[in-house]
Amino acid sequence: MVLCPPGVYRAESDTEILTDVMLRGGYASGRDVLDVGTGSGALAVAAAHAGARCVTAVDLSRRSVLATWLNSRLHRAPVRVHRGDLFAPVAGNRYGLVVANPPYVPAETAVLPRHRKARCWDAGPDGRALLDRICRGVTGVLAPDGHVLLVHSAVCDADLTVETLNEEGLTAQILTRATIPFGPVMRSRAALLEARGLIRPGQTFEELVVVGASA
Template sequence: MMLNRAPGVYRAQSDTEVLIDVMQRGGYADGRHVLDVGTGSGAIALAAARAGAASVTAVDLSARSVAAARLNARLAGLDIDVRRGDLFAPLTGRRFDLVVSNPPYVPAVTDRLPRHSRARCWDAGVDGRTLIDRICAGAGDVLTPDGQILLVHSALCGTQATVDALGDAGFVPSVLARVTIPFGPVMRGRAAMLEERGLIAEGERFEELVVVSGMR
């Protein structure tokens, strides 16, 4: 889908496509109240609405992303409630049947998250898990008793770690998809660092994307 986005707003890429494909093929959004955490341009939220969701709410910390997602929803003629805030903070008292997220997950030089640069779209601390772990820990507070979460990220930041984090949060976790893709520009730019940390073999320039599910 063609999406409007301002500079600094995450451009939907392979990880977004993989999550949307799993969501659509599994019918996970159909008839359900859906929350998209870290919506960026709104690609996943729009896909959920088109897949028959009963309602769609989208959240992002970036004001530019919120504006882009609202614009894209309006241009598509879709009713999506887009809110600005940190993960689940703007949703006090709300409950959803499905939480979907493509959070920042690229391992970075420091644990300090950027606030005012493009890197905020992908930097996620030294191990790439700063946002993933927070989402796993907090999703239960906004899900219905039989709700579900779908997360997409690179296996470089730990598929088993996400399975364990969801299990620790009271979910029944499973891996729904694994897709191998070539490194994009950000990963290519950090290949030397990833090699030094032993996260990839020397000369390796492919990564595995995973979609992990957690059922209440």
């Protein structure tokens, strides 16, 4: 269990599903790992405990950077923490595994919040504001034999994530799917999602997907 101060994304089902895939597949063992948009640092800590050679975590939020630093110390997990926008703080470095649980909930507008808790989940009208940037930029930090693990809701179009990663020269596929009840944010956005055709009328469950890609 990691500490989650106010304003920091709390590890939930999506983090658990991605962690499970990472552990079962042995993806972190012996590799340099990058956790992009680390939040509380839950994935980074899990990677360190799974035998990663070294773990680096990045987040734009000062609170998340502090939370990750604190959680890594409390859990005795050696994690380097950087504040910055996606891959910018680690430009020039290469990693054997890149993991990400980015904001992916479709929002009213394309304007991404910077100083509200909604920054933990708002991701533009189609939920892909961060996903597309990660897919397009990850090859710049990926080792020649590296792997990528991404988790997001199926409302954001998992096939498009696979297609975009493939276009960047990676070999991508959906590794696992899990159906969970809508959480508070998805429930509050149900009418919006339905109006945009992203969910069925009356839908109260969402499908989470983990997309994996290899160089």
